[in-house]
Amino acid sequence: MSNLFETFSARVREALDALAAEGVIPAGLDLRNVTVEPPRDASHGDLATNAAMVLAKPAGTNPRAIAGPLAEKLAALPEVASAEVAGPGFLNIRLVPGTWVDVLRAIEAEGDAYGRSALGNGQTVNVEYVSANPTGPMHMGHCRGAVVGDALASLLKYAxxxxxxxxxxxxxxxxxxxxxxxxxxxxxxxxxxxxxxIPEGYYPGDYLKPIGALLAADYGDTYVGKPESEWLALFKTRTAGAMMDLIRADLALLGIHHDKFSSEAELQASGAIEAAVERLRAKGLVYEGVLEAPKGETPEDWEPVELTLFRASQFGDDVDRPIRKSDGSWTYFGADLAYHAQKAESADQLVDIWGADHAGTVKRQQAAVTALTDGKVELDVKLVQMVRLLRAGEPIKMSKRAGNFVTLADVVREVGKDVVRYIMLTRRSDAQLDFDFAKVVEQSKDNPVFYVQYAHARIHSLQRRMAEAGIAVVEPALDRLDDEELGLMRLAAHWPRTVEAAALAHEPHRVAFYLGDLAAAFHALWNRGNDDPSRRFLLPDDPALTAARLALSRAIGQVIRNGLSIMGVTPVEEMH
Incomplete structure (x- = not known):
């Protein structure tokens, strides 16, 4: 029963099949929209199903006529304490306490694998993220998309x-x-x-000095005073390559390593753009035409020009989009279209992590992927808002040495990889995020990184403290765990479902939200011992209950570690 919701989804379907066999409901109903979820109000039970609500119309009856017999079937299960019909036909299910002990045992047995899923069924997802121009070191403008993309990739693999x-x-x-x-x-x-x-428009950062020194060592004064035609292509290749080495090193500080690096220059040289355009032309989706004049006041210098256009409007975009300019060169969209066609050859799904300033190009790229793959490959674009850097509430000054930006490397060296990665996942990616250097290292419950790590450190300390107190190691009396303690297992039982929901939505921040809730519940359980010593985790006079509470805490620690592993964050064993 490692995935409680999946298990009870199967139980509900079995009960519905039995009702169909008995003639209570028609056979062959479509059960795909039947769900088993936590009830909106936890006081209503442990699980809720919408089965009667979604099946009533196709069954030609009212929801309560299905809910009543279904409740009787489910109430007969040994793990069900009660099944009650609520409102127009929702079904609330309460489980016996032993269910939560079974969850504890499942976590103990499965360890790092608890919560892993076969949801993906081996499908391949290409997650493209960072993709910063190779013009300098990584800065904090790139950081959030890098972490979101990397955590999403880990989440999908876990699922x-x-x-x-x-x-x-x-x-x-x-x-x-x-x-x-x-x-x-x-x-x-x-x-x-x-x-x-440094002339206006050039890159002023000192990070180019070592590149200049390297070029000087390799070529001497060969290219001094020479026309661009003799050195530009060479310097582009050498400098972009050196910048990518720098970018890889910066990403490694965050624990980020890509499987594949694709070059736009190589894509253009390979003829891939021409090939992709011809595929679309063969489908009647590329034509020569003139774009409509810009809406509103038309600029004085605007004139209609014939362009090569993609029929993006046939796939949900607002207008058709140019893929080749009037001078014969490709538009950015033309190159991106071909690049996505290339990615789709080896993936069942594509996910792009883009800055929010690219929101206007989402529809056209999705239209192109749909057209190129005949709708077989889906492109999901996750937009990432900017991070506002603060120090004690004040906007941070930029680094002139680096070229008027704060480098990712400097931030990681100051607060650590784990803090940076965790904070980047504490908001939805499309919501603005504040990164305050003072607050992200603050040891308080208002700091989500500290709060989760502190829960794990507390859990880790229990075994040592048990030995120091001389409490005997005995068989845990799991049947003596009270309802509040079992409530932690109820929350732990949500972990596999959280993984699948986050993976389907492509939203790794849900993992951080879940860990925050789990840590808060654990701290609340810990703190009740401040007022009532009998509720402490360590009871020298009761080794059996102590062993049960330690088993409970170890299970929570395991779930925290499993969640942090997806986020790319190392769990701490003690706080300093």
């Missing part, structure tokens, strides 16, 4: 999917030309030239 972690290198645009020119300046500087102020 039984095959996962490809991918990084798309945008190394074909004008920003890489600017990077090469900026590196050429630093190259000349490394050879002793006074380059003065």
């Amino acid at each position: 039984g999917y095959g996962v490809i972690r991918e990084y798309y290198i945008n190394d074909a645009g004008s920003q890489v030309d600017t990077l090469a020119r900026s590196a050429h300046l630093r190259y000349r500087e490394a050879l002793g030239e006074d380059i003065g102020e």
Whole structure:
């Protein structure tokens, strides 16, 4: 019974099959929308099912006419204490206390595997995240998307999917030309030239100085005073490669490692864009046409120009989208379209983690994936809002040395990988997030990182403290756990369901929310011993109950570790 909700979904279906065999309901009803969930109000029971509500209409009867007989079937199960019809036909189920002891034993038996799922059934999901332009080190603007993407990849793998972690290198645009020119300046500087102020529009950060020195060591003054045509392509390749090495090192500080790096420049050179466009043209989805004038006041310099357009409007987008410009070059969308076609060849689902400023391009990219795969591959785009950096409530000053941004490396070195990763998952990705350097290391219940880690550290301390108190190790009296203690197991029983729901929604922050609730429930149980010594976890005069409470705490610790592993956070064993 490691997934209680899955187990009782099967029980409900078995009961419905029995009712069909008895002629109470028609045979062959579609049961796909029948669910077993926690009731909205915990006082109503442990489980609730909508079976009668969703089956009444196709069965040609009213919900209560199904709910009554179904309640009788379920109430007869040995693990069910009661099954009651509520309102128009919902069914609330209460389970016997032994059920929660069984959950405890399941966690103890399964350990790290508790909560793992076969939901994905081996399907492959390509999760593309970070994909920052290779123009400098990682900064905190990239951090949240990096953590969300990496945690989502771990979550999907935990839920039984095959996962490809991918990084798309945008190394074909004008920003890489600017990077090469900026590196050429630093190259000349490394050879002793006074380059003065960095020109407007160039990358000013000191991080390019080592690249300039490396280029100077390799090429001497070969490319000083030479036209761009002789060095630009070489400097682009060398500098973008060096930046990617820097980016990989920065991501490694967060524990992030991608399976695959794809280059836009290589994509364009391979002819993949032309191939993808011809596939769409063969389907009648590409044509030469003129876009409508911009809505509102038309700019004076606007004139109709014939472009190569994709019929995005046939797939839910607002208008058709250009994939080739009038000068023959590809639009960004044209390249992205081909890149997603390439990803779809080796995945059943695609997930992109994008900054919120890209919200306007979501529909067109989803339209392209639908068209290219005949609807067989779905693209889900998760938008990530900015992180506001604060120190003691005040906006943080930027680092001029780095080029007017706060580097990810500096933040990780100051507060640690685990703190950074956890905080990035404490809000929905599409909600703004504040990262206050003072608050994220504060040891208080208002700091979610501390609160969960403190619960784990408390649990870890119990075994040592039991030995120090000289309490004998005996068989745990699990049947003596009270209702509040078993309430922790009720919450622990939600973990497998949380994993599956978070995986289906592509929302790893649900794991952080769940761990916060679990830690709060554990701390509340711990604190009741402050007023009543008989409720403490360690009872020197009652080793059997002590053993039961330690078994309970170990189970909670296991679930916390399982959740933290998805988040990429290391559980602590003691707080300093």
